[in-house]
Amino acid sequence: MATVGPVRWWRSITVRLALASALMSTLSIGVVFGLLYWRAVGVVEDQAADTVGSEIRSLAEHHGDSGMIGLVQSVQERSAGSSVAEPVYLVVDRFGTRLAGNLLAWPPTVVPDGAWRKVELYRRGDDRPMLIGARAMPLAGGSLLLVGRALEGRVEIQEAIGEAVLWSLVALWAMTVGGGVLLSRTILRRVDEVAAINREVMVGELGRRVPVRGSGDEFDRLASSMNSMLARIESLMTGMRTVTDSIGHDLRSPLTRLRSRLERARDAGGSEVERERALDGAMMEVEATLDLLGRLLEIARAESGLQRGQMAEVDLAAVAADIVDLYAPTAEESGIAVEATAGRPVPVSGHAELLAQAVSNLIDNATKYARSRIRVDVVEDGGMARLAVVDDGPGIPEEDRERAAERFVRLDPSRTGRGAGLGLSLVAAVARLHGGTLQLSDAEPGLRAELMLPAGVAPPVG
Amino acid sequence: MTRKILIVEDDDDTASFVERGFAEQGYAVDRTGDGREGLFLATDRAYDAIVLDRMLPGLDGISVLKALRAAGVVTPVLILSAMGALDERVRGLRDGSDDYLVKPFAFVELHARIDALIRRGASRDEAAPTxxxxxxxxxxxxxxxxxxxxxxxxxxxxxxxxxxxxxxxxxxxxxxxxxxxxxxxxxxxxxxxxxxxxxxxxxxxxxxxxxxxxxxxxxxxxxxxxxxx
Incomplete structure (x- = not known):
């Protein structure tokens, strides 16, 4: 047998699920921030392009108004103020000679057509290229003007977003791990709870039940289904224990009597008659014992449900009529009239032999207790086939009715006649096998034993 | 005419109890505890009836029965079984046995049933009486x-x-x-x-x-x- 230890968190399915979801979240964070970055960079660049566009236009206008001198002056002012050299300016004359600006030479890839271009330029004293967005346009007189902006903001955005990504991931993983551990500990606790109860049940504490919290969640559902299973197991075990105990008890007395009869036969001396009588008595005891065993086996068989495959359409009314026919003379011998309502067929899906046996037990039981009459009714009523055997005997007190169908229960302890207290429990077992019930009620006076089975030939439920 | 009976039963006590019983009633009895041996005997010799246990070493009772019927042997067969379930009985009868008796049984019961089977087998060829x-x-x-x-x-x-x-x-x-x-x-x-x-x-x-x-x-x-x- 494999031992099932407590589930450890790294094996826990919650942890695995949390990890998988963290991976998914990481991926989606990557995609989201990637898009964000792409869009932000675009916006920054568009802004730079607009600024550069209006600046170059205003500088060109300035050139128109105040001539080259004014322009050069203005450019020098603007470029001087920015040591970081974020704004880039260059004015060259028609020979390419630099007149003003913070660029040393005209970048060869920049064409003076006013269009937005990106170029990588080296600044003095810096061996790292710098990304510049620039526009250039020709001025009157053949000179050229270039205005640009360093697109270093892009890097900043990159850094900012990178940082955001990092922190998001840290937060995400922290939450995932924390949440996963918390979740898995919560779930583990409940699983451990169930496992612990299971172990207790396994070592024989059949009365233990998994606590149901009433929240109606998955664990509650699992718990209540486990509890009904445990209840079934317990009742089977109790039943079995009762049976073993009772068999022990019930077999002891006939076997003891058998032994004494055999002893008497052995010691009977020469008396042939006495020996024979003792042997006859011994035979009777053996018969009774075998009978008892047979009945127990029948109940076990009906309870095991093995006959499910043998279900066929059976007319319960016909079965009842047959059994009444079989038992009526015996009942009449003891002055009991058996009335059977001859009704229409009541088809059920069932095991004809077991049903017959159940009905015969009911009638046999009624015969033992009835004063003057027994009535057997079979009707179909609201989807149920109901077979009622009603006697006018002393009945069963209400508080004993539930116990009456248990094995070996003889409600009248003084009864010394035949029967091991198994009759009704066989009926109850047969009823259960057919997805039905055995109900005992007061017939005022007497007992009304009613076998209720699902009517029709649909397969039995349960 | 002495009636011949084959008992295929591996439990020695039951087998000798049955054998003794039938011998006392004047039957000629053959007995074996093995399924294969039983099948061999049953096909080889003419018996009036066969008492066949369900659980046998070699070949189980139902297989012996099926093999017998497949070979065209119509000797009446009574199945003897500790499996008392009704459905076992139905299966035995369906597979070609003529009767079924659950252990434990009284010899008189077995004898009465075998007697009835032999009688039925003998009258099988006669026209149904009116x-x-x-x-x-x-x-x-x-x-x-x-x-x-x-x-x-x-x-x-x-x-x-x-x-x-x-x-x-x-x-x-x-x-x-x-x-x-x-x-x-x-x-x-x-x-x-x-x-x-x-x-x-x-x-x-x-x-x-x-x-x-x-x-x-x-x-x-x-x-x-x-x-x-």
Missing amino acids: RLQIADLEMDLLARKVTRGGKAIPMQQREFQMLEFLMRHAGRVVTRTMLLEGVWNYHFDPQTNVIDVHISRLRQKVDKDFDVPLIHTVRGSGYKLAVEE
């Missing part, structure tokens, strides 16, 4: 009428069926369970003396007004319809 007669008791199966000494005896259907069953087994022991199976077609054991009461009612009609009783109680086993000396 009349049965024992002494002055006559039964007309077509008109469903019973007369004794020329006097009509009115009968209900069950009584007629019981009497017919007894008459078909005339001179042989019929056990209570055989009656329940043969007349009511139920196989469970009724807890009380229901069959005895039915028989006593039948007696009232068949024997009461006549000097010679025909229905006899066989102590410890059942009933017999016969003219006793």
Whole structure:
């Protein structure tokens, strides 16, 4: 047998699920921030392009108004103020000679057509290229003007977003791990709870039940289904224990009597008659014992449900009529009239032999207790086939009715006649096998034993 | 003519108990505890009946039975089994056995049943009778009428069926369970003396007004319809 230890968190399915979801979240964070970055960079660049566009236009206008001198002056002012050299300016004359600006030479890839271009330029004293967005346009007189902006903001955005990504991931993983551990500990606790109860049940504490919290969640559902299973197991075990105990008890007395009869036969001396009588008595005891065993086996068989495959359409009314026919003379011998309502067929899906046996037990039981009459009714009523055997005997007190169908229960302890207290429990077992019930009620006076089975030939439920 | 019986049963106690019983009744008995051996014997020699255990070493009872029937051997077979379940009985009968007896059993029961099987096997070739007669008791199966000494005896259907069953087994022991199976077609054991009461009612009609009783109680086993000396 494999031992099932407590589930450890790294094996826990919650942890695995949390990890998988963290991976998914990481991926989606990557995609989201990637898009964000792409869009932000675009916006920054568009802004730079607009600024550069209006600046170059205003500088060109300035050139128109105040001539080259004014322009050069203005450019020098603007470029001087920015040591970081974020704004880039260059004015060259028609020979390419630099007149003003913070660029040393005209970048060869920049064409003076006013269009937005990106170029990588080296600044003095810096061996790292710098990304510049620039526009250039020709001025009157053949000179050229270039205005640009360093697109270093892009890097900043990159850094900012990178940082955001990092922190998001840290937060995400922290939450995932924390949440996963918390979740898995919560779930583990409940699983451990169930496992612990299971172990207790396994070592024989059949009365233990998994606590149901009433929240109606998955664990509650699992718990209540486990509890009904445990209840079934317990009742089977109790039943079995009762049976073993009772068999022990019930077999002891006939076997003891058998032994004494055999002893008497052995010691009977020469008396042939006495020996024979003792042997006859011994035979009777053996018969009774075998009978008892047979009945127990029948109940076990009906309870095991093995006959499910043998279900066929059976007319319960016909079965009842047959059994009444079989038992009526015996009942009449003891002055009991058996009335059977001859009704229409009541088809059920069932095991004809077991049903017959159940009905015969009911009638046999009624015969033992009835004063003057027994009535057997079979009707179909609201989807149920109901077979009622009603006697006018002393009945069963209400508080004993539930116990009456248990094995070996003889409600009248003084009864010394035949029967091991198994009759009704066989009926109850047969009823259960057919997805039905055995109900005992007061017939005022007497007992009304009613076998209720699902009517029709649909397969039995349960 | 000595009747020959084959017992295929691996439990020594049961086998010798059955063997002794049949030998005392004047049967010739062969006995084996092995399924294969049993199949071999059953196909090789002519038996009047075979008592076959379900659980056997070598080849189980049902397989022996199927093989026998497949080989065209029609010898009556009674299956002996500790498996008392009704459905086991149904299966055994479906697979070609002629009767089924659950362990533990009384020898008289087994004997009565084997006797009935042999008798049935012997009369298998005869045309189905339309009349049965024992002494002055006559039964007309077509008109469903019973007369004794020329006097009509009115009968209900069950009584007629019981009497017919007894008459078909005339001179042989019929056990209570055989009656329940043969007349009511139920196989469970009724807890009380229901069959005895039915028989006593039948007696009232068949024997009461006549000097010679025909229905006899066989102590410890059942009933017999016969003219006793």
